[in-house]
Amino acid sequence: MTAPLIVLAWHDWFNLFAHFLLLSLMSIGGAISTTSEMHRFLVEQHHWLTQAQFNDSIAIAQAAPGPNVLFVALMGWNVGMNAGSTVAAMLGVAVTMLGILMPSTFLTYVASQWGHRNRHLRVVRAFKQGMAPLVIALLMATAWILASAGGHGAADWRLWLVALVSCLIIWRTKVHLLWVLGAGALLGALQLL
């Protein structure tokens, strides 16, 4: 057992919670869009996380099943582990996840119930249908950004090929997603990518 890397007092926990409450309200387009602010707060300002822990939290959540927002739980976990115990890590998960979820959840629930009750209003219909082309653009952009995450441009042509082929398979066939993911994992594990 090593000595804790950081010491967190109660007001630090509160500070962490309050910051994630605030981030929740800024997370338009998903929690991932506030990562630069999380980095500034957790790594640069308070040194509660190392750079490697920050990067790994995002990478592991990407590879794991479930919503990407779970990277926030991993950051909370790592902050707690740095503070010295599994109990603190659990507290970290609770504090960061409740913080990032509560405000946006409340807002979404209220707004969508309102929208559903007023779904015949022209302004509601115009908003929902008018956003559709941009929604498609966002999906294609997310795919592009994820595919280029290797960071080596054209040198990553194998990764691009895998992305393109899996795109065509899922678009055009009924093959289950997990088979395609498994094939990608296998190719990668065999060092073919």
Place this chain on the structure above:
Amino acid sequence: MDKGGAAGHNAGMSSLPFEHIAASSAPHRPASLRELFIAFTWLALQGFGGVLVVVQRELVERRQWLTHDEFVEDWAVAQVLPGPNVVNLSLMFGGRMFGLPGALTALAGLLAAPLVIVLLLAVLHTRFAGYPAVEGALRGMAAVSAGLIGATGLKLSVALARNPVPLAWCVAIAVIGFVLIALLRMPLLYVMAGLGGLGCVLAWRRLRA
């Protein structure tokens, strides 16, 4: 099963072209909170690298609880509101089916099991981080999940043909939006306000008729 058949059928049958957005026109719905919880747990556990693709496959294609068009509309709202998109979508869907208990049930289903798994993985990762096979597998899965998201975008683009915004405008907005976000990395907020606003104004004008 005919993909998106429900949406197409409704659009064709309705005398008012865009009337079908109002009703829940999907052929099926969850029977109970239990079924809702299981459905969201199941789709969350399949969602490697993000859940969106699986939501579309499970809720639209397999269970048919949502039509293509409803999914695109809900997704638009989920994007614009703060918070994780899939979390917002689960809240909206659960809430529409069963009110607040439904919203919380869908959210719990989405998060509970994956949270346990991701924490276990974090513990394992500290032990196996150095292995090249592990790093390679992660890289391969990331590439596939990029392709899956692209495929979802292509599938949903069929909904644009029934949109009140003229198709040429839809294509222009989608292409320019892609360039601004993916290639020029513009902040999402500006793109949403600009191009999203343009789409809404165009839809607003056409819906008057």
